[in-house]
Amino acid sequence: MSNAPKPAAAATTEGTLANIVSHAKEYGFVFQSSEIYDGLGAVYDYGPNGVELKNNLKQLWWKAMTQLHQNVVGLDAAIFMHPLTWKASGHVDGFSDPMIDNLDSKKRYRADVLLEDRAAEHEKNGELARAETLLAEMGRLLTSEDLAGVRQLIIDEQIVCPISKTGNWTEVRQFNLMFSTQVGAVAEDSSLIYLRPETAQGIFVNFLNVQKSARQKVPFGIAQIGKAFRNEIVARQFIFRMREFEQMELQFFVRPGTEGEWYEHWKTMRRRWHEVMGLPADKLRFHDHDKLAHYAKAAVDIEYEFPFGFKEIEGIHSRGDFDLTQHQTLSKKKQQYFDADIDPETGKAYGNYVPFVVETSAGADRLFLATLCQAYQEETITEGEGDKEQTKTRTFLKLHPAVAPVKAAIFPLVKKDGMPEKATEIFNALRHDFRVIMEERDAIGKRYTRQDLIGTPFCIVVDGQTLEDDTVTVRHRDSREQTRMPIAELRAYIGEAVSFSRIFERL
Structure with a gap:
């Protein structure tokens, strides 16, 4: 039996970034790091609800990669690596961003970001061709390392500093993004090492260890979730660009010559x-790279339309054999794989070769932000009857039940007549399977509102009838409908809704 509320009086709308940032702090999703000391720029902490949501997203990615694919296995490599790792990968000599300073405000900016933002403005104004021309020219200049040309492009586009409102720019120069530190007990005997700027190299240096121990045949992949660190000068847009962030990467090793089809597959x-995770198709798009890394055969970003425009949430790259070959050269340890399969053209085994790599790299923090932006909803609803009828704005997080921080909240209708005790029984019966909470304070409407604001899909109300027939009212977050059901059915009902299978079966 269902009790349906009055329908919303106005269409649901999404919030601005300022709304979402404020909501994230107030309801325990994201806090500024070291806030009591006025914070540390571009570093954030995940609160009680944020850590649950982020962990759920990471677990879904991990299981989708390793559990649904027999030829993908996992790895958890150390953050610190031998410094020659970063020499081989090119990070020591070439991991930098083009920076430009405004002489009036004394603020530093990434030159490519300034130009990308201007291109986004052109696109927003309907000048798509102008935007594409600008990005293509920027890519050409950066590829040829013509930094003077990049500066002139900024001037030609009449880009000004948002603080000083002037175009009094310095020359463009490259700035290395790696954090360095010392390893060793005594300062004078210590060695320079780096906090890893990406997680991929930990996979590459373990390629043969994993392949042999996991008995994998090419093609196969190695998945990893881990922290990376970049000394971003331009860190903005909340958790979109941070100095400490988390990557979810798959390095998929393939036979040379097959990388194109695997690139399209991934x-x-x-x-x-x-x-499938809930980001609408019309808010996602592919963006092919205008500037390819020197080793790359192809690269594309999956972009999501944030409140501040389309931005990358994941990159797919065809990396060739660059990484393994570089490590083989510098370490003098062979990184070859013996392929016993028969080449139909020669009739012989493919033999030894250095595999090519197709990479998928998603930002856990960017996925978190995209999920939060998409889930944040504001709608106008009508409540009450007759003279007491009123409209109000309802804010809620429309999170998929599988990723919601709390799966169900249990409410005794009143704090007497045995209802709190019965609610505690239900809480104890469900807490081993799901993250559930129990609340007794305030009117039932206020308790519903609190759960809506953190995205809890179900609220379970214990009332007088519960004590008579062991049934409860289940209130649904999105529709606000209320359904009566036996307590004995709750575990299966919630379990069906929050199961990862509901997502996996659509892949």
């Missing part, structure tokens, strides 16, 4: 995953 699969 490009399709990864976009599909984001759609």
Whole structure:
């Protein structure tokens, strides 16, 4: 039996970034790091609800990669690596961003970001061709390392500092993004090492260890979730660009010559995953790289339309054999794989070769932000009857039950007549399977509102009838409908809704 509320009086709308940032702090999703000391720029902490949501997103990615694919296994590599790792990968010599300073405000900016933002403005104004021309020219200049040309492009576009409102720019120069530190007990005997700027190299240096121990045959993949660190000068847009962040990466090793088809495969699969996770198809798009790394054969970003425009949430790259070959050269340890399969053209085994790599790299923090932006909803609803009828704005997080921080909240209608005790029984019966909470304070409407604001899909109300027939009212977050059901059915009912299977079956 269902008790349906009055329908919303106005269409649901999404919030601005300022709304979402404020909501994230107030309801325990994201806090500024070291806030009592006025914070540390571009570093954030995940609160009680934020850590649950982020962990759920990471677990879904992990299981989708390693559990649904027999030829993908996991790894958890150390943050500190031998410094020659970063020499081989090119990070020591070439991991930098083009920076430009405004002489009036004394603020530093990434030159490419300034130009990308201007291109986004052109696109927003309907000048798509102008935006594409600008990005293509920027890519050409950066590829040829023509930093003077990049500066002139900024001047030609009449880009000004948002603080000083002037175009009094310095020359553009490269700024290395790696954090360095010392390893060793005594300062004078210590060695320079780096906090890893990406997680991929930990996979590459363990390629043969994993392949042999996991008895994998090419093609196969190695998945990893881990922290990375970049000394971003331009860190903005909340948790979109941070100095300490988390990557979810798959390095997929393939036979040379097959990388193109695997690149297209993972490009399709990864976009599909984001759609199944709840990001609408019309708010996702592919953006092919205008500037390819010197080793790359192809690269594309999956972009989501944030409140501040389309931005990357995941990259798919065809990396060739660059990484393994570089490590083989510098370490003098062979990184070859023996392929016993028969080449139909020669009739002989493929033999030894350095595999090519197709990479998918998603930002856990960016996925978290995209999920939060998409889930944040404001709608106008009508409550009450007759003279007491009123409209109000309802804010809630429309999170998929599988990723919601809390799966169900249990409310005794009143704090007497045995209802709190019965609610405690239900809480104890469910807490081993799901993250549930019990609340007794305030009117039932206020308790519903609190759960809506953190995205809890179900509220379970214990009332007088519960004590008579062991049934409860289950209130649904999105529709606000209320359904009566036996307590004995709760575990199966919630379990069906929050199961990862509901997502996996659509992949």
